[in-house]
Amino acid sequence: MSGWHPHTSGGISYLERPGNGAVLVLLHGIGSQAASFTPLLPHLPADLRVIAWNAPGYAASTPLAEDWPVAADYARALDGFLDRVAPGTPVMLLGHSLGALMGASFAAARRDRVSHLTLASPALGHGMARGGALSAAAQTRLDDLERQGAEAFAAARAARLVYRPEDNPGVVDLVRSTMAQVKLPGYGQAARMLASGRLLDDAEQLTVPTDVIVGAEDQVTPPEGARRAHAALRRPLRGKLTLLPEAGHAIYQQAPAGFAAALELTPEPATP
Known part of the structure; x- marks a missing residue:
C-alpha cells in the first residue's frame, strides 16, 4: 500500500513506513483514517519513520471505553500506543483537524515525548460540557450518519473539504472513500469529543515548539481559527503559521507537496 506496512498493537491499527531517521506520527481527523495520509508519503524525507494511527474506533482500532470521551482520553490511548511502537523516542507529532485536539492534549501532558508539534487545519472544539447536550454541529454529524449511512454521508x-471540488474530482474521491469507512461507535465518540474540545486551552499550556498549517480556502476549519490557535501558543515556542493557497480542509490530500514543504521535520531535543 504505497510504502505502508499495516500493523496492530494493543488494539490500535496503524500504518508504518519504516525509516532509520526521526519518527513522525500522524493523527487523522474525524471523517478520516490512517490511509488518508498516503498522498503525503512520497513528499516526506525517505529516511523518516512515519506512523499513522487509526484512532480508537476507526478502521480496526478498538473504540474507547468512554461513551463521551474528551481529548485527554485519546491522548492517554496515544501515550500507550507510542510506548509500544516507539518506546523512549521523542516523536514529531502532526494532528489534522480533530487530530489536532488529540495531539495538543498529548503534547501538553507529555512534553518529554514530543520534539515538535504541528496543528494542521486545527479544530478548536465546541467547548460544550461533557455529558450535556451536544453542540448543534456535532449532533448534525451523528444524525446524518445514522440517517444516511456511511456511503451517502461521505x-x-x-x-x-476540497477547494474547487469541480476541478479536483480525484481529491474529492480520495476524501469520500476514506470518509465512507467511518462507523459507530467510534465516530460518535469522536463527535462528542469534538463537542467538548477546547484546543485553545491546551495550546496555552504547550511547552513544545509548535507550527500551525491551514488551507487558505478551508471552509471547515477556516484560517481565522488557525490564527487563534497560533496566537494562543507561548511566544518562545510559537512557530510558523502557514496558509497554503488553493487548498481546502483536506489539505494534505489536495496539496501534499506544499504541505510537506511547510512541515518542520528537524526534531529538536526533548526536555523533561
Missing part, C-alpha cells in the same frame, strides 16, 4: 460531505 458523498454528501466530501466536496466541502
Whole structure:
C-alpha cells in the first residue's frame, strides 16, 4: 500500500513506513483514517519513520471505553500506543483537524515525548460540557450518519473539504472513500469529543515548539481559527503559521507537496 506496512498493537491499527531517521506520527481527523495520509508519503524525507494511527474506533482500532470521551482520553490511548511502537523516542507529532485536539492534549501532558508539534487545519472544539447536550454541529454529524449511512454521508460531505471540488474530482474521491469507512461507535465518540474540545486551552499550556498549517480556502476549519490557535501558543515556542493557497480542509490530500514543504521535520531535543 504505497510504502505502508499495516500493523496492530494493543488494539490500535496503524500504518508504518519504516525509516532509520526521526519518527513522525500522524493523527487523522474525524471523517478520516490512517490511509488518508498516503498522498503525503512520497513528499516526506525517505529516511523518516512515519506512523499513522487509526484512532480508537476507526478502521480496526478498538473504540474507547468512554461513551463521551474528551481529548485527554485519546491522548492517554496515544501515550500507550507510542510506548509500544516507539518506546523512549521523542516523536514529531502532526494532528489534522480533530487530530489536532488529540495531539495538543498529548503534547501538553507529555512534553518529554514530543520534539515538535504541528496543528494542521486545527479544530478548536465546541467547548460544550461533557455529558450535556451536544453542540448543534456535532449532533448534525451523528444524525446524518445514522440517517444516511456511511456511503451517502461521505458523498454528501466530501466536496466541502476540497477547494474547487469541480476541478479536483480525484481529491474529492480520495476524501469520500476514506470518509465512507467511518462507523459507530467510534465516530460518535469522536463527535462528542469534538463537542467538548477546547484546543485553545491546551495550546496555552504547550511547552513544545509548535507550527500551525491551514488551507487558505478551508471552509471547515477556516484560517481565522488557525490564527487563534497560533496566537494562543507561548511566544518562545510559537512557530510558523502557514496558509497554503488553493487548498481546502483536506489539505494534505489536495496539496501534499506544499504541505510537506511547510512541515518542520528537524526534531529538536526533548526536555523533561
